Amino acid sequence: xxxxxxxxxxxxxxxxxxxxxxxxxxxxxxxxxxxxxxxxxxxxxxxxxxxxxxxxxxxxxxxxxxxxxxxxxxxxxxxxxxxxxxxxxxxxxxxxxxxxxxxxxxxxxxxxxxxxxxxxxxxxxxxxxxxxxxxxxxxxxxxxxxxxxxxxxxxxxxxxxxxxxxxxxxxxxxxxxxxxxxxxxxxxxxxxxxxxxxxxxxxxxxxxxxxxxxxxxxxxxxxxxxxxxxxxxxxxxxxxxxxxxxxxxxxxxxxxxxxxxxxxxxxxxxxxxxxxxxxxxxxxxxxxxxxxxxxxxxxxxxxxxxxxxxxxxxxxxxxxxxxxxxxxxxxxxxxxxxxxxxxxxxxxxxxxxxxxxxxxxxxxxxxxxxxxxxxxx
Amino acid sequence: xxxxxxxxxxxxxxxxxxxxxxxxxxxxxxxxxxxxxxxxxxxxxxxxxxxxxxxxxxxxxxxxxxxxxxxxxxxxxxxxxxxxxxxxxxxxxxxxxxxxxxxxxxxxxxxxxxxxxxxxxxxxxxxxxxxxxxxxxxxxxxxxxxxxxxxxxxxxxxxxxxxxxxxxxxxxxxxxxxxxxxxxxxxxxxxxxxxxxxxxxxxxxxxxxxxxxxxxxxxxxxxxxxxxxxxxxxxxxxxxxxxxxxxxxxxxxxxxxxxxxxxxxxxxxxxxxxxxxxxxxxxxxxxxxxx
Numbered sequence: 001x002x003x004x005x006x007x008x009x010x011x012x013x014x015x016x017x018x019x020x021x022x023x024x025x026x027x028x029x030x031x032x033x034x035x036x037x038x039x040x041x042x043x044x045x046x047x048x049x050x051x052x053x054x055x056x057x058x059x060x061x062x063x064x065x066x067x068x069x070x071x072x073x074x075x076x077x078x079x080x081x082x083x084x085x086x087x088x089x090x091x092x093x094x095x096x097x098x099x100x101x102x103x104x105x106x107x108x109x110x111x112x113x114x115x116x117x118x119x120x121x122x123x124x125x126x127x128x129x130x131x132x133x134x135x136x137x138x139x140x141x142x143x144x145x146x147x148x149x150x151x152x153x154x155x156x157x158x159x160x161x162x163x164x165x166x167x168x169x170x171x172x173x174x175x176x177x178x179x180x181x182x183x184x185x186x187x188x189x190x191x192x193x194x195x196x197x198x199x200x201x202x203x204x205x206x207x208x209x210x211x212x213x214x215x216x217x218x219x220x221x222x223x224x225x226x227x228x229x230x231x232x233x234x235x236x237x238x239x240x241x242x243x244x245x246x247x248x249x250x251x252x253x254x255x256x257x258x259x260x261x262x263x264x265x266x267x268x269x270x271x272x273x274x275x276x277x278x279x280x281x282x283x284x285x286x287x288x289x290x291x292x293x294x295x296x297x298x299x300x301x302x303x304x305x306x307x308x309x310x311x312x313x314x315x316x317x318x319x320x321x322x323x324x325x326x327x328x329x330x331x332x333x334x335x336x337x338x339x340x341x342x343x344x345x346x347x348x349x350x351x352x353x354x355x356x357x358x359x360x361x362x363x364x365x366x367x368x369x370x371x372x373x374x375x376x377x
Numbered sequence: 378x379x380x381x382x383x384x385x386x387x388x389x390x391x392x393x394x395x396x397x398x399x400x401x402x403x404x405x406x407x408x409x410x411x412x413x414x415x416x417x418x419x420x421x422x423x424x425x426x427x428x429x430x431x432x433x434x435x436x437x438x439x440x441x442x443x444x445x446x447x448x449x450x451x452x453x454x455x456x457x458x459x460x461x462x463x464x465x466x467x468x469x470x471x472x473x474x475x476x477x478x479x480x481x482x483x484x485x486x487x488x489x490x491x492x493x494x495x496x497x498x499x500x501x502x503x504x505x506x507x508x509x510x511x512x513x514x515x516x517x518x519x520x521x522x523x524x525x526x527x528x529x530x531x532x533x534x535x536x537x538x539x540x541x542x543x544x545x546x547x548x549x550x551x552x553x554x555x556x557x558x559x560x561x562x563x564x565x566x567x568x569x570x571x572x573x574x575x576x577x578x579x580x581x582x583x584x585x586x587x588x589x590x591x592x593x594x595x596x597x598x599x600x601x602x603x604x605x606x607x608x609x610x611x612x613x614x615x616x617x618x619x620x621x622x623x624x625x626x627x628x629x630x631x632x633x634x635x636x637x638x639x640x641x642x643x644x645x646x647x648x649x650x651x652x653x654x655x656x657x658x659x660x661x662x663x664x665x666x667x668x
Binding site for chain 2: 002003006010012208211212213214215216217218220221222223226245372374375376377
């Protein structure tokens with residue numbers, strides 16, 4: 001236990017914590033901050049968010065046709081309100097857009113100056129939510145009306161899944177603003193965590209070799225078994241780093257106030273057809289699990305490389321292609337959209353399995369190699 | 378007792394050591410050879426850091442690799458390059474190594490104070506080692522090797538970086554330690570071990586050359602070491618004819634110490650061979666190559 005604690009202290013030094021802070025500050029301000037500061041991002045995203053909450057509070061986490069009829073009635077009532085509003089506007093009357101239907105079908109590309117000014121005033125100056133809201137309600141109704149349509153160029157498995165969802169009455173009904181925001185947010189959080197883990201874990205084992213401490217460790221009573229303790233210390237430090245960063249980033253995420261959406265199932269969000277159908281909260285937890293898995297896999301890989309390469313530069317050089325490859329080819333598939341129907345169903349479990357197994361095998365290999373290796377430094 | 382049995386070490390096509398057989402019992406052994414002769418390879422094999430390509434090393438009849446931690450428990454080791462964490466203090470670092478050596482915190486506390494006093498580092502026990510001189514670092518290295526009160530103490534170039542006063546103190550320390558344990562010191566500095574080693578081991582051309590007492594090794598050059606005075610003008614010629622061991626300028630002439638196995642000439646004074654003479658004589662080729 002004392003040895004383990006000593007090894008952990010060697011990883012989590014002030015220097016490494018400072019590095020962690022710098023990496024996360026940079027990545028937070030460049031990648032993450034936007035999804036907190038600008039949520040919902042403008043109009044009609046704000047209206048989408050509000051209408052979504054209204055739908056959940058009024059109809060619950062799923063909607064049947066009857067409930068949607070009620071939603072339609074609300075829309076119609078709001079349209080009438082817009083009609084009354086437009087009829088009080090002289091410009092609207094003179095331009096022939098005195099109802100919302102006419103306002104919507106008006107040719108805005110060749111609009112008169114007055115009409116343009118009226119539209120700008122309604123949308124941007126007077127701060128009325130009504131016209132933004134109507135746009136969004138109209139969009140949601142549009143999606144509901146086309147709920148049974150699905151793309152033609154899909155695989156038999158995707159087609160089968162669409163049919164299953166339709167049979168169970170699960171359609172993309174609720175606005176996707178909250179889940180999209182989470183997907184974007186957590187993807188960038190995953191990038192920050194991945195870089196943090198690699199940066200913090202990589203140097204420790206290598207440093208013992210470059211500082212010529214290994215001969216002293218390996219000739220002590222503990223001997224070469226110290227590598228196992230180092231690997232365990234690295235693993236626990238990886239968990240600690242991931243957990244601490246997740247606590248911080250998820251606390252920041254809580255500022256987006258999306259908890260109302262937590263019980264909505266992910267297939268009920270527009271454009272979010274998935275192979276599985278957990279609730280939004282379960283999906284969040286799954287993604288967190290995914291981040292742990294990716295973090296642990298890269299932590300293990302960093303430990304492995306750290307045992308083999310001769311110096312820090314090589315250590316960074318070796319890991320860059322792996323990290324870059326993951327960000328380019330796998331991040332979207334296993335963190336952003338792990339269950340999305342646009343990727344084959346087997347892909348997510350296979351990716352996770354391969355990632356974990358290959359890094360575990362790598363660590364097993366370096367541990368075995370170290371047991372017999374001549375220490376010539 | 379440690380027995381090295383027909384040990385060879387090869388790295389691919391390169392042979393570092395060949396057919397080395399040795400026996401060590403309690404006492405102080407000096408492993409003397411020029412740099413690159415294979416001292417560190419042998420030392421590392423004794424410390425289980427390197428495995429022999431063939432042959433084996435036994436402690437009390439048991440293979441040291443198979444003994445695993447039972448052997449390492451008996452071992453104190455100072456490598457040629459003593460590694461440390463520069464932001465650690467000697468006390469912190471010794472506590473770290475004490476944990477690896479399986480020494481309890483309470484025992485370590487007492488032992489660390491005692492050892493730091495022994496190597497004259499008590500005043501700086503809480504200072505970061507990044508500010509230490511080479512000699513101070515080496516003294517920390519010596520202290521760590523003694524932490525577990527080892528039965529077998531192996532020191533690879535332990536006097537590197539020590540000043541003459543520290544070397545003298547170190548020699549005294551080793552003499553005390555060697556009374557009831559096995560101490561093996563690898564060095565290329567003859568004076569480090571000449572006066573204290575029970576036996577000297579010399580390796581040449583990857584093979585064991587000598588394993589004997591200083592006196593017996595010196596006997597090999599009996600009646601072959603001389604001193605004489607030579608004119609500067611004759612010095613080059615003299616160097617070509619004889620193996621010169623040392624040259625000293627005095628009153629405008631050179632007093633040379635040299636080896637000649639044959640008839641003595643007039644003006645040559647026979648002198649008692651020293652270990653350094655044997656060292657310089659045996660490794661003259663390596664030294665020319667090094668130059």
